[in-house]
Amino acid sequence: MALAFDINGGRWFSDPDEMLAYAMPLLADPDRMREIGHAALDVLRSEPRTDPDRIGAIGYGTGGAIALELGRDGVDLRVIGTVNALTTGRPGEAARIRCPVWAGVGSEDPIMPPAQREAFTAEMQEAGVDWRLVVYGGAQHAFHHPTVDHTVLPGVVHHARHAERAWRDVLGLLDECLPVVSPA
Numbered sequence: 001m002a003l004a005f006d007i008n009g010g011r012w013f014s015d016p017d018e019m020l021a022y023a024m025p026l027l028a029d030p031d032r033m034r035e036i037g038h039a040a041l042d043v044l045r046s047e048p049r050t051d052p053d054r055i056g057a058i059g060y061g062t063g064g065a066i067a068l069e070l071g072r073d074g075v076d077l078r079v080i081g082t083v084n085a086l087t088t089g090r091p092g093e094a095a096r097i098r099c100p101v102w103a104g105v106g107s108e109d110p111i112m113p114p115a116q117r118e119a120f121t122a123e124m125q126e127a128g129v130d131w132r133l134v135v136y137g138g139a140q141h142a143f144h145h146p147t148v149d150h151t152v153l154p155g156v157v158h159h160a161r162h163a164e165r166a167w168r169d170v171l172g173l174l175d176e177c178l179p180v181v182s183p184a
Contacts, residue, residue: 001050005040007062016153023062030069030089033062037070054078056099056178058170060144061085064103071097079177081170083144086112086120086133094127101131102173104166106139110155134169136162
């Protein structure tokens with residue numbers, strides 16, 4: 001089972017300033033991100049085919065930040081994966097993460113620069129989390145997102161090769177932490 005949830009309430013942002021005005025307050029509010037994540041989990045768990053012992057959270061951008069916040073909130077997950085969302089939490093809360101964490105980011109990402117990568121890795125290391133960080137050389141922010149025909153934020157550039165690599169890395173992560181189980 002998989003659930004993809006829409007954190008934008010059905011809205012498509014073609015104006016970068018409008019998108020930032022929506023996203024930045026959310027990213028600054030861990031409690032709100034957790035509320036959204038728990039609501040999505042409630043929907044997923046209500047599906048009878050969902051195995052409650054085999055849930056992982058994978059997200060891109062803000063969705064990845066929400067996945068991390070679920071882990072920091074102590075949710076029983078088998079894996080957390082995030083692309084372009086190296087957020088840091090409140091001091092000490094990463095110790096509540098009980099599963100492997102995988103993160104991917106572009107080396108030239110102006111939104112997740114080296115200082116942000118270092119803060120994220122320090123938080124994970126200090127908490128004793130089983131974590132990995134893959135830095136995709138030459139990629140900028142949202143490198144996974146295909147090129148669009150409207151203005152984007154500076155530093156947001158599609159990188160097809162790394163988008164493919166990141167997707168393969170996410171699939172490998174899922175295969176490792178949530179392998180397919182054949183029905184008996």
